[in-house]
Amino acid sequence: MKTGTKKEIKKETKEKTSHTKTNTSSTKNTSSTFHPIPTPSPSPSIILDIENISKAFGGVHALDKCTFSVDQGSLTALIGPNGSGKTTMFNVISRLIQEDHGKIILQQSSVDKLADYSLARQGISRTFQQVRLFRNLTIRDHLEIALDQDDESLLKSIKYELQKIAHAILTRSSSRNLSSPNPSSPYIAPNTTHKKINKVLALVGLQKPLTTYVTDLSYGQRKLLDLAIAIAKPHTILLLDEPVAGINPQLRDQIKAILRNLHQQGETILLIEHDMNFVMGLAQKIYVMDHGTVIAQGTPLQIRTNPQVLQVYLGE
Amino acid sequence: MIQTYLIHLFILIGIYIILTLSLNLTIGYSGLLNLGHVALFGIGAYTSTLLVMNGLPFLLSFLTAGILAAISGALLYGLTRKLKGDYLALATLGFSFVIYSIMLNWIDLTRGPLGIPGIPKPLIFGLTIQSTGVYLFFTFIITLISIGILTLITRSTFGRLLQAARDDEIGLRVLGKNTYALRYKSMAIAGFFAGIAGSIYAHYISYIDPSSFSLTNLIFLLTAVIVGGLASVRGSIIAPFILILIPEALRFIDMPSSILGPLRQIIYCLILLVILLYRPRGICGRIDLQ
Numbered sequence: 174m175k176t177g178t179k180k181e182i183k184k185e186t187k188e189k190t191s192h193t194k195t196n197t198s199s200t201k202n203t204s205s206t207f208h209p210i211p212t213p214s215p216s217p218s219i220i221l222d223i224e225n226i227s228k229a230f231g232g233v234h235a236l237d238k239c240t241f242s243v244d245q246g247s248l249t250a251l252i253g254p255n256g257s258g259k260t261t262m263f264n265v266i267s268r269l270i271q272e273d274h275g276k277i278i279l280q281q282s283s284v285d286k287l288a289d290y291s292l293a294r295q296g297i298s299r300t301f302q303q304v305r306l307f308r309n310l311t312i313r314d315h316l317e318i319a320l321d322q323d324d325e326s327l328l329k330s331i332k333y334e335l336q337k338i339a340h341a342i343l344t345r346s347s348s349r350n351l352s353s354p355n356p357s358s359p360y361i362a363p364n365t366t367h368k369k370i371n372k373v374l375a376l377v378g379l380q381k382p383l384t385t386y387v388t389d390l391s392y393g394q395r396k397l398l399d400l401a402i403a404i405a406k407p408h409t410i411l412l413l414d415e416p417v418a419g420i421n422p423q424l425r426d427q428i429k430a431i432l433r434n435l436h437q438q439g440e441t442i443l444l445i446e447h448d449m450n451f452v453m454g455l456a457q458k459i460y461v462m463d464h465g466t467v468i469a470q471g472t473p474l475q476i477r478t479n480p481q482v483l484q485v486y487l488g489e
Numbered sequence: 490m491i492q493t494y495l496i497h498l499f500i501l502i503g504i505y506i507i508l509t510l511s512l513n514l515t516i517g518y519s520g521l522l523n524l525g526h527v528a529l530f531g532i533g534a535y536t537s538t539l540l541v542m543n544g545l546p547f548l549l550s551f552l553t554a555g556i557l558a559a560i561s562g563a564l565l566y567g568l569t570r571k572l573k574g575d576y577l578a579l580a581t582l583g584f585s586f587v588i589y590s591i592m593l594n595w596i597d598l599t600r601g602p603l604g605i606p607g608i609p610k611p612l613i614f615g616l617t618i619q620s621t622g623v624y625l626f627f628t629f630i631i632t633l634i635s636i637g638i639l640t641l642i643t644r645s646t647f648g649r650l651l652q653a654a655r656d657d658e659i660g661l662r663v664l665g666k667n668t669y670a671l672r673y674k675s676m677a678i679a680g681f682f683a684g685i686a687g688s689i690y691a692h693y694i695s696y697i698d699p700s701s702f703s704l705t706n707l708i709f710l711l712t713a714v715i716v717g718g719l720a721s722v723r724g725s726i727i728a729p730f731i732l733i734l735i736p737e738a739l740r741f742i743d744m745p746s747s748i749l750g751p752l753r754q755i756i757y758c759l760i761l762l763v764i765l766l767y768r769p770r771g772i773c774g775r776i777d778l779q
Binding site: 305325326 | 638646647652656659662665674
């Protein structure tokens with residue numbers, strides 16, 4: 174009975190803590206007579222907080238009370254063997270899959286009720302293990318879509334297109350008159366967008382003409398473009414799902430350098446990777462997942478010597 | 490005589506260009522296998538006819554026809570938005586059959602299989618378009634405006650987003666784009682143009698019945714989109730010329746009408762087969778038929 178009461182207190186405290194963190198109106202177990210133990214608010218440096226996420230597909234528990242957090246400006250890695258639930262976790266974080274239980278808190282706000290696209294607008298930018306590009310669009314199209322967060326308005330879109338036509342006509346007539354382009358042209362060339370595109374392509378080292386269709390890119394180049402899109406999209410955290418899967422060692426080193434560079438610039442990165450060696454030389458903090466739950470966490474050195482992790486990876 | 494006949498053909502071509510182009514916006518650009526387009530065409534035709542015959546000015550009826558078809562298109566997408574591929578095709582085909590049944594069975598409103606005869610010619614700013622020559626000019630202007638607007642839409646950033654959603658919906662959603670909203674708009678726009686095409690058709694032919702908006706017409710429209718090429722404005726303009734003019738050549742061959750009808754269908758079938766075998770992307774298409 175006494176033990177039971179202690180457990181209840183713990184449970185109540187945990188729920189209340191999560192309530193405080195998210196500012197949501199969760200009413201679970203509010204009828205309990207136990208007073209919650211005051212807990213400090215979460216560290217402001219935590220940008221993404223995953224609390225007890227569970228997800229089952231039929232009888233298979235892909236995620237089982239998975240809990241971890243990502244600090245602002247950190248490079249955190251989520252590792253684990255095949256089927257440990259890493260990608261499912263990413264899909265839950267980006268709302269492509271709805272969790273059964275648990276909470277996701279992004280920048281002190283619960284994102285439970287957000288649709289996938291709304292969450293993306295809140296600042297989550299992600300890549301997929303298998304690159305998801307638009308096969309009939311060019312490199313420029315991809316990056317413009319990622320950069321422009323206001324391109325869904327039909328009227329604005331048509332207005333912009335008309336301005337482009339007007340600009341083209343005015344420029345042509347100006348060049349016929351051998352004078353400089355008409356300054357009164359209503360169309361403002363998106364120089365800033367162009368600069369941003371060039372900058373992000375330089376950052377990832379993708380040297381292809383902007384008009385290249387993605388079907389004309391190699392697998393490695395597609396991986397780089399995928400990374401460039403995620404970087405270009407306005408974000409607060411980057412989720413990278415196996416960014417070096419299936420690519421040659423040279424490109425692998427290149428991507429490692431890109432990630433290190435991004436981290437030095439203050440980016441918050443959460444990445445999934447199979448390869449321990451890749452992660453060891455890169456991440457500040459590592460979470461190890463197995464059977465849908467986090468079994469270990471720590472610095473690369475701590476993880477390397479953790480017997481539980483060695484058992485999961487080596488079966489010893 | 491031949492002049493009137495040619496004018497008639499060009500008016501039909503104009504109407505079918507608007508229909509093909511708007512259907513291509515949903516199938517080719519948005520990736521929605523929408524088989525409900527012919528129903529939206531019918532909604533436009535009946536709306537305009539009934540409103541004009543009840544005393545509303547033509548221009549107002551014409552626009553209402555487009556708006557009602559646009560709302561129907563958006564509603565159709567709302568009901569089927571979770572469906573993809575074959576399932577979406579079946580659901581939208583079901584919508585076509587439902588609308589066809591309403592046209593056929595709501596006798597008080599549509600006169601059912603008897604159809605509505607004597608649809609007046611358009612009266613615009615006090616002038617009635619009586620001659621086929623002027624009607625051709627009117628159709629030409631509306632077709633030109635439709636091509637202009639749809640070209641602008643497909644070339645715009647909005648059109649690019651539609652294409653991105655067609656290629657990878659999840660890939661676009663994780664970039665923060667609401668693909669449902671994009672496709673609602675796409676279906677509404679396509680519906681609007683199908684509706685106004687229906688209005689032009691009804692006031693030109695001056696008689697409509699449910700058979701004008703049946704499966705046969707839908708097959709013709711789909712053939713036009715495939716022959717012209719998915720996601721191609723140019724293809725959607727060229728295809729109605731080919732599909733209307735080539736079978737018309739049969740009229741000049743001395744043949745009994747019992748053979749002419751089936752022969753026309755055989756020609757459509759042959760054109761489609763040749764295109765699918767030798768030019769699977771259509772005449773001007775940029776994307777593969779999947």
